[in-house]
Amino acid sequence: MTTQKIAIIGLGSMGYGMASSLLGAGHQTHGFDINPAQVARFQGQGGAVGELPDIASQIDALVVVVLNAAQTESVLFGDDGVVGRMKAGSVVLACATVPPAFARDMAARCAQTGVHYLDAPISGGAAKAAQGRLSIMASGTDEAFAAARPALDAMAEKVFELGNQAGAGSAMKAVNQMLAGVHIAAMAEALTFGMTQGVSPEKFVEVIPECAGTSWMLENRAPHIVAGDYTPLSSVNIWPKDLGIVLDIAREAGFAAPVTQAALAQFQEAAAQGLGGEDDAAVAKVYAGQVGVRLPDKS
Template sequence: MSTNLSKSKVAVIGLGSMGLGMATSLLRAGFDVAGCDVSAEAVEHFGCAGGRAVRSPAEAARDAEVVVSVVVNAAQTEAVLFGENGAAETMAPGSVFVSAATMDPEIARRLGKGLEATGRLYLDAPISGGAVKAAAGQLTILASGSSAAFAKARPALDAMAGTLYELGDSAGIGAAFKMINQLLAGVHIAAASEAITFAARQGLDLRKVYEVITASAGNSWMFENRVPHVLDGDYTPRSAVEIFVKDLGIVQDMARGARYPVPLAAAALQMFLAAAGSGFGRQDDSAVARIYAQLAGVELPSGK
């Protein structure tokens, strides 16, 4: 570990399951990491893990070379940057803001231009991989921004990512790539939920269905990853239903603006909306299967 790296300061704003994993990966790589979150419990937990627990984005960003924002959406990202006690108040000239939230590419472009006008750098860097890969420093990061932004952020990105895609020289490109991923991910979760519940309606052994499909052409990463949650009746959120209400909603807005049809994404969105409206919004996104089960009048496995 180099002396310079061990003294480099990074801020992580948002210490949920993803942000905490990213922050601990940075700590493990030797960075001096300040972290903040709206949850006092999350901040305390981070402090116990060896990080510097602070109370606001402004405090976290002070003296940091890299500020990593791991919040839910564009509105929260804008508040982290430009709201009261926002990071832009204290970020040093030439430091870089790494935005990990999934958002409309147009908003990513606007935020990037706004921050760069102040002499700071902006990297549009949505993430994929889930909490387990975040904690292991093995995320996939879909990034776009200036060469200066990449150069400043690279040591921190290398600590957090197993795969880093450099997708363009301006903000918004990374966000657009992420929305293509989210379109597919949402459709595949809905399809997996539909299929496993249809199997239940046919009276099939669901674990045998899982075994057969994961060895067959109908398999998908989402079927293989999410159906075990259904089989165990465990809807503890790894990624919540509400995430896809948001993300497929963004896909719909983008498609409407482009006058482009996305009927499969639209149908999947309706199932996520039904799940959220039925009280499952904070459950794992595989809880879409529970809506199919209600419609079909079938029993899915129940948890322990």
Template sequence: MRVAVIGLGSMGMGAALNLLRAPGLEVAGCDPRPAAQAEFVAAGGSAVGRAADLPEGTEAVLLLVVNAAQAAAALFGPEGAAPRLAPGAVIVNSCTLAPEDARRLAAEAEARGLLYVDAPVSGGAAGARAGQMTVMASGSAAAMAKAAPLLAAIAKKVWHLGEAPGLGATMKVVHQLLAGVHIAVAAEAMALGIKAGLDPQRLFEIVTGAAGNSWMFENRMPHVLEGDETPRSAVDIFVKDLGLVGDLARDVAFPTPLAAQAHQLFVAARAQGHGGKDDAFVIRAYQALTGIRLPKEG
């Protein structure tokens, strides 16, 4: 099967590398950054800078781009992949977007004779590299069957939520409510402990062995302890994703006060110039309010 991966970022690269290792797949990567292209070529794949330059007759496309606008452009824009796809090819859209955007893209794909799987993912860069992502998918039986070799290569678990496009996107938005709030409250706890005079390393060790621990605390707070702002997932991602939570909540008339507060913390960190940093550094918003020194800052 001739496969393309559009978006060779922190998760897209991991997924693409696992597809390269899967039997029976011929994989092309697409990313505008020369460094990302070079990394994928060095691993044994082929790479292009524009979706319009993907191999003709591509039978499956996995998208791991940032948002709905990028997905629409990569698929159906003037330099999009659609003209390069074989009839009946499957689009597996794994970016986080609003349910209505998933439905719109699915309708466009159907109008062009293409299959579509609404398939957002979770697991982070490490999960992507290990081929251990969780996929929250919706799509027709035909689309799921065509996408099965891709999903088997990148995921430890594929949840099929139904045939209707938008169900996967809805599940991912709900998931991101938890992820964003957990990161924000992890940063709050770490910042409070530092302000109150606790040793941050000891605080981390105690919390991760006790009932107050969370996956996000255990995964993200080491970045703060190490002073490592390299973005595995950036502050800007949760500005977007918690914004999607708010949009969904308004659409269904449901209050989400905790998500709204967490969203404002990420917006504050972005306003302070930290949008491109690792999302653990939402803690910079607390630092600006309280004057604390983070580990590695002396």
């Protein structure tokens, strides 16, 4: 097995698990985050020490797991941008949800310094990230894939190779996020609708996963509502951002996406009600509040 020296930027719920998977696969892994406690925690579990400017020229791969395009660009090309310090032949794996055109621009700018860029958005959730079992929707040159392969093997159960140009991975991620966001909102709507008809959340979770109306998001998120536990594994605040990106892309394509617009409105309302930091299943509270039903409390 080829081991690499890898830096990962962003030690949130997804990034921390990805960093742990890289470490577990034997890679020398540096973890960086704006939260010093996360960095210290990772180093306490075996993460390599060293400041990013000092080690950037030595790394084989940089994994960027930040919030959005603006943060990605800042990490790569901002005042303290990493790409200018990276060696030729190294690779950036960019994992945030971003517009395809942005991914193509980042790839072109990286190429100017001889650094490869893999458009590599991720899916699977925090648990799969920690298990090295993510799905990664990737696109880039053959050289970018080759340079990124050891990191991909450590972090992902499935790597979908979607083409030799950056942007295709981000396009597929937009399709996935459209469905995922709509499914969460639809789950919340159906669960609370059921409550108005005497169907308890507990019974909903027992029956619907065995019926045609189920979805992965329903089976994953509805139990959070039943438990009354909104600890954020994926927060409400993710969805105004991601569905906003999806709708921006849709507008550029002349595509209306009315169902996605309706789902986005529910997440925006949840955020406006102060639920943005809660698990995204908390969008059910918007529906519950509209009809006056009481969701389960955490026991």
